Amino acid sequence: MEMDRTSIVGIVLIMILFVTWQYVTAPSAAEIEMEQRYQDSIAALSDQELIEENDPKFVPEGGAVSTASDSLRLVENRSRFGGFAPAAAGTEEEVVLENDLMQVTFSTKGGTIRRAELKNYAKVIEQDGNEEVRLPLLLLNDDQNKFEYIIPVNGVSGEGVRTSDLYFEPTIEGNTVSLRAPVDGGGYLEQRYTLEDGTYLLDYDVRFEGMDEVIANTGGTVRLYWENHLDKIEKNSQYEGNYSTLYYKPVDDDTDYCSCTSDDVEELDDQPLKWVAGSQQFFTSALIADDRFSSAVLTTVADRERLADDELKVLISELNLPVGTSGSETFGMAFYVGPNEFERLRAIGYDLSDVVSFGSSIFGSINRWIIRPLFNFLSSFIGNMGITILVLTLIVKLLLYPLTYKMLVSQSKMQVLKPEIEKLKAKHKDDAQAQQMETMKMYQEYGASPLGGCLPMVVQMPIWFALYRFFPASISFRQENFLWANDLSTYDSILRLPEWIPFMQGHLSLFAVLWAVTTVIYAYYNSRHMDYSAQPMMKYFQYIMPIAFLGFFNSFAAGLTAYLFFSNVFNILQTVITKNFIIDDDKLRAKLEANKAKPKKKGGFSARLQEALKEQQRQQAATQGKKGK
Template structure:
């Protein structure tokens, strides 16, 4: 049967389309050559090489770090090609440690994964208490937990899952001075390189990664590569419970203020499409921070605080999944810096980018007081005072001298109450069955003599910001860490002088002497000040002022000895100022004459006292009306 013209034209067009498709998708000459080399290498494998490849398990290499059989490139490609793709040449090797160090920091970096295996801070120590209450000093190590991970997940064509994890690769090291280059090669000549440069001084490490030729083997990454960082914090400080409350992940958005994950519970912060300048895993006194030269694209940050998910020696787990803008061109470098060191405010501030925010001074007005008033003052005092306990004593004296004019007014007001006590007793006797009438006449008495029962509150109110600031300052300032004073061997934590049974509530198994001294002196000060005060209207207040220090003893018992030492010194100065001022400086007879003169003066109408008296009168009228009903 003859075909018509339309059928012939259709067949010709189909053939032309088929030939065109073959021409478009056909591999290039170089690709054909590379495929041929691969097929030839597979075909050329001997039976012995295949048997050796089959017997070589990846787990054996990870455990020993040594490749037991010297395989040819083709055998390695056959064994690891499905798992590592183009990175098969770096899938086996020998794990070695390379050391970079200066006077302050010693880094041990493993060629397996190219990560920091531990960082030793030479000028600091970890003190461990023994069962017999003795202490031993150990090197202070960061980033040393065996479960830690610091790996890039590189999506490679032909590899299932998320991609190749660099923690599984063996890097070839090149050491030049204090610069270490670690390179994981790919089939065809490209490589992934990590470069560490430790500065001659300080705790800052210049850290860069380089992608060379990886765009040829990478799957679509949308212009980002993920860094997965797991940092298990080990317990370093004596008070691990308090250390945990100061340990978390901090992060700095490029266009916003520093923020952090929860310090007390499990937490996850999903920072989608929010560029970050740095991410830092911070403990009470030490930090490991990764700082981008430019910015990280986004991150998901997770803290694990639940003890059921951690081992006994672990404080917290900090997990960071960070997106880096790299992986789109043939040759790329992404620059970063590592800070692995102490939370020294000035050192962190010199780095910039608000990295000093990891020092937990607080973010409110109290944090500002700590950063710009108390911290510089302690730095000044420590410049010529060698012992930080003495510096605390001098700070207490300076604060008391600063507020003494207000303290003097408070004591004068208290003395007025003491002078007027006989008159108040007469009023109470006159209105013994009428409490509101007694209160109204007492307020009138205060107005006539120019006295105020609230006159002693202002000095305490003005000192409260200092107290709240110091509450955050001592446990956050590394200046006081392991500083000795009297019986306390570390002013940044509690000063235990006696072990207590764990079943005693609120005491956490120990007794802090500075906390006890604070409680005792608080009771003495309260007793001395309240001897001439009238508690008939509120009798419970008389006993509460003695119960309160005992209640707070459990709270202060586990707090920083620096704070309880300050509070104890403050009480001692308060008692001394009160005794000297009331018995030597204030003349009660002259004060009595002055009060009589005030009584004789004409009084202005209105004011707080007048409004208070009017309110009491209204209350008295309402009570009388209710009684009639």
């Protein structure tokens, strides 16, 4: 049977595809050599087994007893690790670098940091009976941590060889430790760390030497996988968790970060990075490239169901290094493992100080360039940070006193005009709209404003919002004592409460209670002569509000609640002194009468207000006329 043209074309195409597939999948010369070495090892193993069957006590040249299991392990290592087989067996050891600030311990298995102890800081835990115990503060110390290069190797299937499975040979010279993993042919993979005095910054280089026949050609990249399990360090772990995440700095863009409160994944395939940092509330572990990481995938795990009880978060950084195109390459980096000290991080450069959670908006700028320098200046000659907060509060209140004085004068005007307001209410007791219009007209005639007391509060709001971020982010307040508070960066617990009480989180903060009490006192003193007939609920809301917010401030930094308490005390003192000794009600009443007697300018806001009032009166009269008919 003759074949049609379509069938012939199809068979030819299939043959072409088959030949092409055979060519593409054919092993390279290096893979053929690797396979031959593997077969030779199998043959050698078989010969050895025959010798041992005939003479179990056979001792080869050199005196070392050889076993079939050892030979089989060599064969397995060759299959799993390819050219890295010489580094696949060994004994794990620890080596140490130390300076005046920290002690860094390295493991020869994987060639990575096993733990870093910061000498000038401590971790404080509470035992039964509220007893506090100070422990060494360790970073990068979780047993589940991983820091490994995934290297594609000729003859090894899958992703390649993971350096966490290799044993590195250590060499210490002064303040430098070199960790080398040998490869076939005399080459090696080296991780080199250098630690100078007075710094938390380790110089870190990874060197690929004589590995052009070992590394498979994958486009010139090697992947670094860094999995950092953050352990709980601070007393308020919930708050610590909200300030912990992965930060990263694109080469040509501003610093960014993953979500602080939920699981997150950032795929940065086409965005080279300068650095990536796993930051906790007060401490950071950052990897900074001398040049750049070519791309990255960053993952944060914050879901409590996916974390162990003692874990805060898991931070995973997958970084691509642009290496692997030649036989000898070095990729330079720096490893920062230390506290979030703003000036220290700023001196490193590359916007690394952005890991300090002062905020990224206008409030962050206020914290960085106004509040922080002011605190540093005050604390340079004041030994206690609580006293520094008190002095800062006094300075803020003195600077804002001109506005506060205007606010108190405005309140006094309302108090002086209260009899006139009562007359208007009596005159228009059945017409709330008329009361409102006549009251507004009277305010305009006397030159008074019920909103005159709002300006100082509005001006202070940026300071409040900035301090809301400043105290829990500034390491200067960590574990600083003041009065009953033993740590101004977290809540000042004076009483344990049952966990079932909502919003209180099992404790009672005295500074938060004092803030709530003084807020109620201040509100009462200010509202004694105010008229709440139009909005009666406002009279009670000003007392309910501080009680409702007590649950919020109860777990906040004692530094902030102390500031708010001091601020209320100064507000009360300023109000009492100003109203009783500075403002003269008789002179103020005479000034108001003089304002009323002055001719009012036509046009502008006053004219528009008068016209609006008249229009409302006309509409009201027209509405009442229609109802009368």
